[in-house]
Amino acid sequence: MASLKALKLRIGSVKSTQKITKAMKMVAAAKLRRAQQSAEAGRPYSSRMTDVVQSLASRVTAGPQAPKLLAGTGKDDTHLIVLATADRGLAGAFSSNVVRAARRKAEELTAQGRTVLFYIVGRKGRPVIQRFYPKGIIAQYDTSEMKAPTYANAQAIAKDLVDRYMTDGIDVVHLAYANFRSTLVQEPTIDQIIPVQAGAANDTEATARSGPPAAVEYEPDEEEILADLLPRNIAIQIYRALLENQAGFYGSQMTAMDNATRNAGDMINRLSIQYNRQRQAAITTELVEIISGAEAL
Template identity: 70%
Template sequence: MASLKDLKVRINSVKSTQKITKAMKMVAAAKLRRATERAEAGRPYATRLSDVVSSLASRITVGPQSPKLIAGTGKDETHLIIVATADKGLAGAFSTNIVKAARAKAESLEAHGKSVYFYVVGRKSKAILNRVFPGKIIGEYDTMAVKNPGYEHAQAVADDIIDRYESGRFDVAHLAYAEFKSTLSQVPQVDQIIPVVPAALEETKGASAAVEYEPGEEEILEALLPKNVAIQIFRAMLENQAGFYGSQMTAMDNATRNAGDMINRLTIKYNRQRQAAITTELVEIISGAEAL
């Protein structure tokens, strides 16, 4: 049984931990507001650009002169999954859930005889992927020093990915990230970003007669396709940042509550042992007095 001194030390230790988790919750809450604003502001543009590119892709006839980002490599054998996660922990299962979604996608592709490789954005996925898929990480982008992801960071990742694609390192690229829904909900997504998936015919039928493109669909696509890859990666970074702070705030709130519960239990235990010790001392004093 722990002594009164040991219990007192544990209570003080848990109180110190509670102060830290409470402070981290407040910091995450403050950063969450700004991150949420950025994610929500960037979402409509990224979605609309993706829709425009998909719509354009559905209207052209793919040929030798078509941009490779829409025409593809002519094969579907090697897939690259860009896994965008956080760099830090203390955010519950946020990064783990993204890795799980990427792992499920990879295992599904491998079950169909495809080769799968990974490109890591953020450190938290690297250790898990190296353990489950040894030797499959072919590239990474370190965001540890990036406090607020900017378009230039997404552009750097996109340029590296497109260079690898143009050199024939892979045939299809997927982007794994967590879409921010609310503080309590971040939904892992795995979207194909290379080559572009053409929109379904029924989605473009109504607009096809009312829109004319100048100089032409293929010329526009050649300019928009690299930008679309960067924008989708930028969106993933913004969504991840908001989701990370939301998940961290929730995790720190739970940790603060758990610390409070533990303090209460330890305090009750400490008071009971202290009362028992006092009672024992009183009994000994009374017994000694009676003996005299």
């Protein structure tokens, strides 16, 4: 059984930890508000850009003149998964949930005979992927110095992906990230970003938002517009994923620190009860010894 001194030191240590977790919860809550606002503000633009690109893509006839980012390589052999996770921990299962979803996708593709490669964004996903796919990681984008995602960061990642898609024999690119729903729910999501999928399922949503499609003439033609919009759309989808990831990270961290603070409080209560019982037992023992000595005299 632990001594009174050891229990007192343990209680003090847990109280110090509780102060840290409580402060981290408050910091995460403050950062979450800004990150959530940024994520929510980016969703309409990202969704509308996807609608525009898909609308243009549906009007373009696949052929040698069609952009490669739209028409694809004509093969479906090599898939690249862009895995976006956090750089720091203490956020519950936030990063591990995204990594788990990416691994499931990779296992499905491997079972179909496809080659799977990984492009890592953030540090938390690399150790797990390196353990299961030691030769599958082709690059990593360092976000350790990035306080908040910027469009410039997304552009840099998108440019690197497009260059690799054009030259490295990659056929399909997927983006894995955590879609922020609430502080308790961050939904792992995997979207195909290259080649662009024309006539996707959200055409119904677009029609519901904006009504029936109007007759539109494009100047210059659709191919030239797509040549400019397709790389931009990739950057925007990556930017949205980074914003969603940041909001999801702070939401998960706030929940984890709240749980840790409450668990620390429960532990302090248990240790305090144990300390008081042992202290009372020691006092009782001393009183018995004193009374026994007095009676002996």
